[in-house]
Amino acid sequence: IKRDQILGTVCADLSIHSGQDYLVSEVCKLTDSLDVLVHNASTFWPEEFLKIDRKNFQHMHSVNLEAPFFITQGLFSVLNNAKNPSVINILDAMWKRPSKGYAHYA
Helix, strand or coil: CECCECCCCCCCCCCCHHHHHHHHHHHHHHCCCCCEEEECCCCCCCCCHHHCCHHHHHHHHHHHHHHHHHHHHHCHHHHHCCCCCEEEECCCHHHCCCCCCCCCCC
C-alpha cells in the first residue's frame, strides 16, 4: 500500500455491496494515504444471449463496473491525501472486440 512497504492485504467479495464496503473500510484502517489504486478484478463466462438472466447480468456488472466505481469513490479521501494519486482501471480487448457469447460482459 505504501512505497517500499506493504502494510497488509485485504480480500473481499466484490460482487456484493458489503464486500465492496469492507474493502474500503479495511484499506482506510491500513493507511491514510494511497498513491495508486489498481482495479484488476474481473469475472466473466460465456452465456447464450437469450439465456442471460438478471442475476447473472447483475453479478457481472457488480464486479466489473460497480465495484471499481464505488471503491474509488470510497477511497477518495485516502487517494486525495497522496501527493500525486493514480487510479488504474485494467480492461481487456473484449471492450473493443466483443466475443460471441459474452454480451453481458462486453
